[in-house]
Amino acid sequence: MIAIIKYWRGPLFWLALLLLAVFCMGQFEFLFRQLTPDAAEVIYHRESFAQLLLNHLLVVAVAACLAIIIGVLAGVVVTRSWGRDFLPLVSQVASIGQTFPPVAVLALSVPLLGFGDLPTIFALMLYGLLPVLRNTLAGLQGVAGSTLEAARGIGMSPLQVLLQVELALASPVILAGIRTSVTITIATAAIGSTIGASTLGNPVIAGLVNGNTAYVLQGAVLIGLLAVCVDSTFERIQHGLALRYGG
Template identity: 75%
Template sequence: MSWRAWLAPLGWLLLLLVAVRWLGELEGLFRALEPGARVVIYPRASFARLLANHLAIVATAAALAVSLGVAAGILVTRPWGRDFLPLVSQVASIGQTFPPVAVLALAVPLLGFGSLPTIVALLLYGLLPVLRNTLAGLQGVPAAVLESARGIGMAPRQVLLQVELPLAATVILAGIRTSVTVTIATAAIGSTIGASTLGDPVIAGLVNGNSAYVLQGALLIGLLAISVDSAFERLQQLIGSRQGR
């Protein structure tokens, strides 16, 4: 795949960085949106700082979700772990269907305000896509391929690392892509319990009736989500092309 294939992700990333740096210079534009507001550019923290905090929370939650989801998917597709497949699937499904706001409400009394309960909520919410796609990818490896690998003397660990995971990589990556993209958008709710994220301007705008704040936060969250999703799309294409798909 040519380097030109990465122009779209790089373009979205550049647009995000430009917005972070110069969004505050567009006061006249936002003033037209909110002519009666005393302040139209979100003042409580720089957009760069909010972006960095948002990324840190998302990266932590996504790393945990990917690690747990892939590990659980591998464990329950081994002969000695298949009995746990229904239980693991149900637990992950409950985490996906339980509203993140409800998780925050339950986590705050135990974990306090800030980033930690937000990460817990995002972990539970992002676990199912990773687990589901890991299961689909591993279970979709042709039995004939597995038999051939075992027939040439490969140990179970070698079969997993050299055959199953490479063949399932595109499917697993699709689940990770969904999980991370959803996590980026959902992380904004952390601002309701004191976590510093790109949701701060959105929440402040909703509370104060300032649509300029809401637009600023939503624009940056949208650009971040598109940048990451576009990068994952190119990565999937790269892996797929190497596998001859």
């Protein structure tokens, strides 16, 4: 148990700070008062920070899962002999999704999907797709040909080679792309508050609209702590996979 806690001490530390900020933000009112001494209210009370955190995580989780599924599947397809012709097209489409501003995607998707979580998830999915796809391609293409030949030589089927050899050996690299994608998605999800999604961006947007720096800082601190907490968790998982598969 002690060894497990020691291994996960980084993520646990950031999680503790995040929970402290979520449930004890009001205890730091005197500090936020220094930022906006003229404001009638310096602690954001319109929604619960805990509820905003859960909503933020839900939006990020759905968008990230879609990006991971699409990115990994696309990477697998275009690295097969029958799908290599689609590699340039898939790479270009993913690059466009990464370079197209999320705000523009939101503006274009609102007429089709309405306000709220759906257009936010769609924009985040497009924005987080490229790191997953690129790392999936890098990981799969980095598996040595001799390893694949050895796997086929002992009678493995193509599906077994893919699941037990290629994806297994590429998993540290793929996870690095997922880590980047999810971290970016956590930070970018805040813009969903501009179109009615309930996220940790709500205090930030409210603070910008009302000129309340304390609100902005509260939202930014929570988003930052969440991103670092999730990133450190992925780092520990990635480290474990690298040790297991020699990456």
